[in-house]
Amino acid sequence: MWIEIPNIWIAVINTLGIPATHLIIAWASTRLPQQWFQKTPEATADKRKLQQFLLERIFLVRRWKKHLPDAAPMFRGFPKARMQSKEPDYLRNFIAETRRGEFSHWLQMVTISIFITWTPWPGNLIVVLWAIISNAPCIFNLRHTRQRMRNLLHTLTTS
Known part of the structure; x- marks a missing residue:
């Protein structure tokens, strides 16, 4: 704890x-x-295969992703819970929005970790764990979804 607060x-x-x-x-x-x-x-291609293996076989994203909330519509953002179209422009937008979501969750993780500056032990550990637990699953899901959208877009635009 670097800042003393009651x-x-x-x-x-x-x-x-x-x-x-x-x-x-x-x-x-x-x-x-x-x-x-x-x-x-x-x-x-090797990195994409490794990432897909990690996300699907190690982190089992497909089993639990349906339980994650999509808060973007609450803020009039792009809904990512369901794919609305297979049009290439829509898929490009969807891919960009997964990047936006990932950016948001990384930023949340870092910003929430700043709360440790005034939180004493073991509360500061809880803050860091919360920052990771509340954001990492969303980041994993967004990366998994982006990979699947890229694959679909590649299939649609090369055939």
């Missing part, structure tokens, strides 16, 4: 601040221009 204030700040951080970053992320998320370097 325990009651730590409880209030963390109880209100952590959920607010999730919501504010999610909302702000939906307001960023989509072109920021359009293009990123492509992974090699």
